[in-house]
Amino acid sequence: MKRLSWRWIKEGFWLWLFLLALLIRSVSSQEQIEQYYSRGLFLYIRQGLDAITGFLPFALIYPLLGFLLLVLVIKQILIWRKKKPFLKRLLRSGWSIINGLLALAFTFTLMWGFNYGRLPLESQLDLQVSPIELDVLICKFEELSLALEDYRAAIPGADTTAMGAEFLPDFVEQRCRRGLESLIGSWDYPTVGSMRARLVLPKGILLRFNTSGVYLPWTGEGHVDAGLHPVQQPFVMIHEMAHGYGFTDEGTCNFLAVLGGLECKAPFIRYSVLLGYWRYMASNIRPYDRDAFSEQYKQLSTGIRADLKAIYEYQDAYPELFPSLRYYAYDTYLRAQGIQEGILSYDRVIGLMDALEIKEERRRF
Numbered sequence: 001m002k003r004l005s006w007r008w009i010k011e012g013f014w015l016w017l018f019l020l021a022l023l024i025r026s027v028s029s030q031e032q033i034e035q036y037y038s039r040g041l042f043l044y045i046r047q048g049l050d051a052i053t054g055f056l057p058f059a060l061i062y063p064l065l066g067f068l069l070l071v072l073v074i075k076q077i078l079i080w081r082k083k084k085p086f087l088k089r090l091l092r093s094g095w096s097i098i099n100g101l102l103a104l105a106f107t108f109t110l111m112w113g114f115n116y117g118r119l120p121l122e123s124q125l126d127l128q129v130s131p132i133e134l135d136v137l138i139c140k141f142e143e144l145s146l147a148l149e150d151y152r153a154a155i156p157g158a159d160t161t162a163m164g165a166e167f168l169p170d171f172v173e174q175r176c177r178r179g180l181e182s183l184i185g186s187w188d189y190p191t192v193g194s195m196r197a198r199l200v201l202p203k204g205i206l207l208r209f210n211t212s213g214v215y216l217p218w219t220g221e222g223h224v225d226a227g228l229h230p231v232q233q234p235f236v237m238i239h240e241m242a243h244g245y246g247f248t249d250e251g252t253c254n255f256l257a258v259l260g261g262l263e264c265k266a267p268f269i270r271y272s273v274l275l276g277y278w279r280y281m282a283s284n285i286r287p288y289d290r291d292a293f294s295e296q297y298k299q300l301s302t303g304i305r306a307d308l309k310a311i312y313e314y315q316d317a318y319p320e321l322f323p324s325l326r327y328y329a330y331d332t333y334l335r336a337q338g339i340q341e342g343i344l345s346y347d348r349v350i351g352l353m354d355a356l357e358i359k360e361e362r363r364r365f
Contacts, residue, residue, distance in 0.1 A: 011095070014102035021109040030119045038118040038246050043192050045111050046244070049220025050193030059198040060219040072100065104218075112217030115246045121255070125187060127355035129348070134285075138292045140354070141281050144274070145296050147365045151274050152303055154267040160302040162310035165230040169266040173197055176237045176269060180260035184245060195244040196221045197237040203227030204318030212236045215243035229314040231307050234261055234269040235276035251348025254280065258349065259356075262365060274365060275307065280349055 025033070053060050079092050122129050132140075152158055155167065169175060173196065181191040197213070198221060200206070206214060206225035213224045213236040222240025224233055238260045242253040254276075261273025286293040297305070357363055 011099075014099050014106055018102050018106040018109070021106055021113075025109070025114055025117050028117060030117060030123075033114055033117040034119045037114045039190060042112070042115065042246055043190055046193045046195075046220065046246075049111075050195070053196055053219060053221050054194040059196075059200055059221055059223060061200065061216060061221070061223060064216075064219055068100075072097070075100075108217050111220075112215075112243075112246075112248075116248045118246070118248075120249070121247065121252045122352065122355065125356070125359075127352065127359060129351040129355045132351065132354055134288055137281070137350070138285060138289065141278075141285055141292075141296060143363070144278055144281060144365070145300060148271070148274055148278055148304060149301055151267065151271040151365070152301070152307075155271055156267070158303060160306065162303075162306040163231055163268075164310075167268050168230050168233065169268055172234060172266075172269065173237060175264050175266050176234055176261070177241055179262075179264035179269070180238050180241050180245070180256060182263045183256065183260045184242075189245065191245060193220075195241045197224055197240045197244075198222070199224050199226040199233075201226050207315065207318040208321045210320045213240045215240050220244060227314065227318055229311045231268075231272050231275060232311060234264075234272040238273065249348065251352060254349035255352040258353065259364065275304075277349065277353070279308075280347060284347055284350060 075096050076093060079096060080089055082089065084092075121127075155163070157167070176197065177195055180195075185191050200223045204225065204227040206212060206223070207227050211225075212228050212232065213222060215222045222237065222244055224236045224240065228236060235257050238257040239253045242256040242260070247253050247256060258273045258277045261269050264270060282293060282297075300308075353364065
């Protein structure tokens, strides 16, 4: 009996740990998670990961994937080499894979996932986020378009043609990180370590799943698809870095990407994040008032329209695989983590920007 009990503990090791993590999160308040995890244990995890990844000349995702594949292959070989009935080996093989997924789920939760339960940014900044009337949103869109013209005009060498990689400033990753750290540091959020956001190859590996970037808790690094248009890269870099500093909500990370980029001195980065914000606002206006969107688009300078056209051409080079499956899978995942808007949470950046401007009684751009 004791031997049977020990076997159940051993075989279900990762399952028990994952269930324990879920239990702890479910019984912990937002205040407790914020104090003891997001501003406690997570910071030590962040420092430990940065000590490994901060100085590596390559993204740790490559050796990680290689290691996981090697472990999977070795385990499967050992299982199938045993002289046992086929059905028993098949069940053992399946449980081995499930166990591996449970191990990833537990370590994901431990190394970052608890942040889903922390206090929302708007609560800590005392922002009153509320719906915006369409006519007010259109007025903001017009103001944003004018500001976008000024930001592009401030970029040395920019003309009426689309900008390319030659406009990316030197040390763009470091500049993006400093801008984000300056912003969240001013709000008394800890910024330990040296968060990385790297370009990953092959080009289009993320874009084909309608994703331009991803943060991996197991490596502590953000990843930006190398196939992304250069003018989009700073915005996505800062977004993924925001995840690395413990912010989980997609709209919050977009919000931090805009404001963190505006903290940078490099004109190209400032233009990048503002163009990213413009595109989110455009996507919210176009379905409800196509005429207002079209009128504003026509008034954009030739240079901005050239940049937008180039972005769409880059995206078209990597057509999305299984778009419906990706949408529902990620939407379900976000809702399971407590984000009620699901994939629509990306657009929360507009409400957060509006709430901050109302609180501060000033425009941010």
